[in-house]
Amino acid sequence: MSLLTPQSGDIPLPVPGPISEPYWQGCREGVLRFQRCLDCGAPTHTPALLCAACASLSLEWVDSSGRGEIYSWTRVWRPVTPAFVTPYVPIIVTMEEGWNMLSNLVGCEDDAVAIGQSVEVVFHKSGGADNIVLPYFQRA
């Protein structure tokens, strides 16, 4: 068993662009954001120019509750780069607002994860860049 913690090494980091900057600014402010279509109401994530459901250009940014449940998970022992501390547990979370996101579980032992578990977002500054704060999830 290993306690899952945020990655603190020199891991690959996102590069915010014009479309994704509101998402990353939200993370810096401790708010998880997603986009909602003003035409059909569908949520869209990851940040995009078009609605994933109807291709409308009319998207608004919405603050998420930050709560959801684990849809799927895996445990990683062989990381993409040596900068990642293993094991870590990537999870797909179904958010309360009906959208899914990929993140990592932290704050519990690596064998304490289960599909359907309630989780909430927590934010941690990355080790490698001052302007990047990453959303992780912990058990609620």
Ligand SMILES: [Zn+2]
């Ligand atoms: Zn739409």
